[in-house]
Each structure stands twice: as structure tokens, then as C-alpha cells.
Amino acid sequence: MAIKKSSHPMLDYQKDSIRSKNFMEAANAVMPGGVTANIKYFDPHPLAMKEARGSKVIDMDDREYIDYVMGYGALVTGHGDERVKKAMTEYIENHGTWLFGTPHALEIEMGKRIQTHFPSMELLRYTNSGTEATLLALRMAAAYTGKHKVAKFEGHYHGGYDQMLVSVSPSMKEAGEEREPNSLPESKGIHPSHLRNTVVLPFNDLKACERILTEHRDEIGAVMIEPIQSGFIPPDLSFMKGLRQITKELNMVLIFDEVKTGYRTCLGGVQSIYGVTPDLTALGKAVGGGFPFGVVGGKRDILMQSAPSHGSDVFDASQSKNKTAQDVLFHSGTYNGHPMILAAGMAVLDILEKEMDVLLQRTNQLKQGIQEIFDRYQVNGKVIGMGSIFSVVLSPKGKIRNYRDLQKSDLATRKEIDFALLKRGIYLKPLNRYSVSTAHTEEDIRTTLTAYEEAIKEVYGGSRF
Ligand SMILES: Cc1ncc(COP(=O)(O)O)c(C=O)c1O
Structure with missing residues (x-):
């Protein structure tokens, strides 16, 4: 009726x-x-x-x-959830603290667990939010390709920082041609340079993406996408596969921002459903069970840029240092790999594996x-x-x-x-x-x-x- x-x-x-x-x-x-x-x-x-x-x-x-x-x-x-609460309280009881500021066992345990669900993450790093995860992924991509412009899709959100606060919810009056969207600021205070350095692509339109990306092939180092737009608009399979192919050919790092979709679409995220492997993946939200958390993982070569081994601790000002800050990709944070949050995250993954x-x-x-x-x-x-x-x-x-x-x-x-x-x-x-x-x-x-x-x-x- x-x-x-x-x-x-x-x-x-x-x-x-x-x-x-x-x-x-x-x-x-x-x-x-x-x-x-x-x-x-x-x-x-x-x-x-x-x-x-x-x-x-x-x-x-x-x-x-x-x-x-x-x-x-x-x-x-x-x-x-009582199981998540228990995991956190037991962690404190068994280990006596909630923050070491040093390497600790859960960092590896959680990492291995995530890698079983996301095999594309040959190596990974922890952050304190989805925003930090996508930000780190972009730095890694720029360092890896030597190209500093990024491409993102109209209507996609990747966190609240200037480079990606572009055309998240643009007004249709100003958004320009559907097949060649304008880069519009999502906030007051965004420096105009970000509008030049962040190229906006139309989602689900492979031909238009190919044309725009090819035009900027020498400048764009990273293409970041919410593989399911806003967590609910799915891409065509041909679009996903095509985007993977084009980014490979143009030497651009393909980043799947699975902050919304990771551990929500299924255990292995959108990449496992579509059978498309990104170079880098960002996770957040569900994997942290409601606590501030993020993960960046992907290709070994790209992740290894941040390895501080061989005397390249960026905060070490001693003369014995044999690498400079420019040789290592900066990634640090007081709370990275926070034991309580990893304990909560592990409990969440236990539950999801069963339920x-x-x-x-x-x-x-x-x-x-x-x-x-x-x-x-x-x-x-x-x-x-x-x-x-x-x-x-x-x-x-x-x-x-x-x-x-x-x-x-x-x-x-x-x-x-x-x-x-x-x-x-x-x-x-x-x-x-x-x-x-x-x-x-x-x-x-x-x-x-x-x-x-x-x-x-x-x-x-x-x-x-
Ligand atoms: C796809 C996506 N990426 C990144 C973020 C930012 O994550 P956070 O709010 O944890 O910084 C969000 C948050 O909504 C998101 O949906």
C-alpha cells in the first residue's frame, strides 16, 4: 500500500x-x-x-x-562487555601496570592475530586512532614513492587533519564536474596548498580515475580509499580490481582505509571480500573495542622505512648515531601499543572469531x-x-x-x-x-x-x- x-x-x-x-x-x-x-x-x-x-x-x-x-x-x-572488562583488569593484576613505554608481549601477540585476518599486513605499527593510522600511511607512501601529492575520493573521510579534510561533504554547488571533482576545504583554516596537493577522485568511476591519476602520475604517491564508502556504499568489483592495477602501473601506494570496515564487514575486511590486496591498510574503531586505537600495516618494504635499528633512534642526539632523521620515517607516540588497549583488542578479536x-x-x-x-x-x-x-x-x-x-x-x-x-x-x-x-x-x-x-x-x- x-x-x-x-x-x-x-x-x-x-x-x-x-x-x-x-x-x-x-x-x-x-x-x-x-x-x-x-x-x-x-x-x-x-x-x-x-x-x-x-x-x-x-x-x-x-x-x-x-x-x-x-x-x-x-x-x-x-x-x-564483561569479557573485555575482564581482559583489561586481569592485565593490570597480572602485570602490575598499564603502561611500560617499552616493547612488551601483547604487541607481538596482537600483531600476529591481526596478520592472520589481514595477511596483506606483512608488518604493522600501532597508533592511537584511525586518524593517526591514515596519517602515518600517507607519510609512508610519500617516503616510499618520493611523490607527495595524494588522491582521495569525494565523500570519503580519513580523519580530521588538513591534508585529508578535503571534499568530505562538499556542497553540490561547488563540487564541480562529477567526473572531475573540485578539491574543496572541509573546514575553516585549511591552507590552500592542501587543495592543490590533495586530488579528488570520483568513487566507482574507473575511467575517470585512470585519466586523473595518469595526468598526475609524477606527483601522486598515494591513493587512499574507504573501500566501502562511508561504511555502506560498496564499490563494483571491476572498479576495485582496476584501481589496484592502475595504482600499481603508476607507482602509487594504494591505501585501504578500513577504519570503519575492518572487523565489521567480516574478519578480514573488505580486502578479503573483494580479493584485492592494498599496499597499506589502516584499521581503527572495532579493533580497539571502543578504546583509542589504530593500526597501519602492509608491505614489508614500505613499513621497514620506519625501522629505527642500526643507531637511527631519531631522538638520539649522540655523535655515535650513524643515520640522520631523514634516513628514517618518523613514527612514535607515548601510548602506541598501549597494553590495556591491546588486551581489550585481543578480547574483542576472541569474541569476533566466535560470534x-x-x-x-x-x-x-x-x-x-x-x-x-x-x-x-x-x-x-x-x-x-x-x-x-x-x-x-x-x-x-x-x-x-x-x-x-x-x-x-x-x-x-x-x-x-x-x-x-x-x-x-x-x-x-x-x-x-x-x-x-x-x-x-x-x-x-x-x-x-x-x-x-x-x-x-x-x-x-x-x-x-
Ligand atoms: C574511514 C575512517 N578513517 C579514519 C577515521 C578516523 O578515525 P578516528 O576517529 O579514530 O581518528 C574514521 C573515523 O570515523 C573513519 O571512519
Whole structure:
């Protein structure tokens, strides 16, 4: 049955979240916009949380929600997983500290574990975030190729630093030709040189990528991609294979940013699904189990540039040093390979090795259920994504292939559905993607689908339905 759109769920939201509203007013006096990461903000004000367990979060107005943000994908085993908690507390009890500042056993154990899932990582290094991981990957690529420009795709996010804060969510008015996108700043304060040094490519358009990359073949050393755009728009297999081939031919390091997709699409990430091996991979989010963590791994030759052996410790100012800083690729950090986080990460990988299949089944159940609701009510909605992350796009277009398709979709109605869901105890930051966790139960999925159907009726049908 086809239904017509009406109604407005915003009023209830304001009324039901009064303590969050007051909290945000107080937060405004401490932090600009009341938040310490802009992603946490949405209009009219975000919900502030006070407690979370398993698949649920509770806000300051004592309302409980089934959480599908899950720390923007990081909490793949849900909130406060007892096994993760135990691994961390046992680590302290058994080892007496939470930071050595020296090499330690978990660095190798975790590394070997990751290498079994990601065989492309012949060697790897740890960082403290996904941002740091992609940043290090770019430095490695520039050092390896001697070429300092980078290419990225329109609509792809790789972290909050100047070089990659280019055309992440560009305005369609300024974005230029679809097949030759402009490089646009994603923030105030970006030096114009970054717009010249970061070339923007159209996702899923191999011919256009080949032309642009060939044009810049002597300058571009790295091509970085979210192999599944924003964690839910998949590439064509021919596009992935073609990109691999072109980057090889043009001596460009192909970097898969699997910060969202690693340990969420499946244990081996998008590269294992597509059978395409990048030169470097960046991981973050899920692999750290909700703690600040990142990994860069890949080809031995590229990684070895950062090896400080043979007297090349960059902080060693002694005369005996036989290499200079320029001979070694800098990578350091007080917290790199933090034992507590590695202990948490190991526990997460233990859980995922056992429970990934169930997690994927449960996510599919939810995806199929939402799609059935769209089909039943003849709403032009599509549920897209792989593994335990997906999103919902309202568009009559057959296939959503890139950022521009997404911009043409009905984002306003999608937002209304998200608010109608919030009202019914389903937590998703409006317009964001869904991240399911091993803590989500069958009952959570059923409850979510009931809420989804009601939300669709409210947004499209109003009282007439
Ligand atoms: C694909 C991708 N790369 C990098 C990052 C940055 O990771 P972090 O927020 O841990 O710095 C993110 C974060 O959302 C991401 O989604």
C-alpha cells in the first residue's frame, strides 16, 4: 500500500529530552557548541547519555534506547562487555601496570592475530586512532614513492587533519564536474596548498580515475580509499580490481582505509571480500573495542622505512648515531601499543572469531526487515551495506554508487524517520549509519522493526493511516 508523507516528530523530541537540552546549555559554557567532537552535535540538540550496557543506552531524561551508533562503530561487542572488562583488569593484576613505554608481549601477540585476518599486513605499527593510522600511511607512501601529492575520493573521510579534510561533504554547488571533482576545504583554516596537493577522485568511476591519476602520475604517491564508502556504499568489483592495477602501473601506494570496515564487514575486511590486496591498510574503531586505537600495516618494504635499528633512534642526539632523521620515517607516540588497549583488542578479536557469523546474521535480519517494511509501504527506500554496518537511503535511483547519489537522496525524510525512531527508543544519530554489535539480541531486532514500521507510518501516513 502506498502512503503519503506528513506529520512532524520534532516537537515530541524537544519535550522528551528536556534534561539533555538543559545539559547542552550548560555544556555550551564550557565547550564551543557544547561538544568536544563536532560529530556529537545535531539539531536541535543532541541527547546526552548517562549510562549504557550491552545494546542499550540511557539518556539524561532516563529514556532507554537500543543503540545503533555504538561509538560510531567502535563498540562491536556492545557497551561494557564483561569479557573485555575482564581482559583489561586481569592485565593490570597480572602485570602490575598499564603502561611500560617499552616493547612488551601483547604487541607481538596482537600483531600476529591481526596478520592472520589481514595477511596483506606483512608488518604493522600501532597508533592511537584511525586518524593517526591514515596519517602515518600517507607519510609512508610519500617516503616510499618520493611523490607527495595524494588522491582521495569525494565523500570519503580519513580523519580530521588538513591534508585529508578535503571534499568530505562538499556542497553540490561547488563540487564541480562529477567526473572531475573540485578539491574543496572541509573546514575553516585549511591552507590552500592542501587543495592543490590533495586530488579528488570520483568513487566507482574507473575511467575517470585512470585519466586523473595518469595526468598526475609524477606527483601522486598515494591513493587512499574507504573501500566501502562511508561504511555502506560498496564499490563494483571491476572498479576495485582496476584501481589496484592502475595504482600499481603508476607507482602509487594504494591505501585501504578500513577504519570503519575492518572487523565489521567480516574478519578480514573488505580486502578479503573483494580479493584485492592494498599496499597499506589502516584499521581503527572495532579493533580497539571502543578504546583509542589504530593500526597501519602492509608491505614489508614500505613499513621497514620506519625501522629505527642500526643507531637511527631519531631522538638520539649522540655523535655515535650513524643515520640522520631523514634516513628514517618518523613514527612514535607515548601510548602506541598501549597494553590495556591491546588486551581489550585481543578480547574483542576472541569474541569476533566466535560470534562474527551470528553478528552478520542478526544484522541481515534487521536489514531485510527494514527493506520489507519499505517494500510493503511502497517507500523508495534501500538498505545498503555489508557485514555489521549499513545505512538507509531514500531514493528512487536503482543503485547508490557514490557521494553525489547520496546527496540527491531524500535526506530530509530520512531525518524525520530517524527522529520518529528516537521517539520510539531507537538511538541513531540522525542521518548516520547503523552499527550492530554482538550485544544486540533477536528481541532488539524485533523491537527495532516494530518501531521502524510505526515510524514509517507516522512520517508518511500521519493520523490518516
Ligand atoms: C574511514 C575512517 N578513517 C579514519 C577515521 C578516523 O578515525 P578516528 O576517529 O579514530 O581518528 C574514521 C573515523 O570515523 C573513519 O571512519
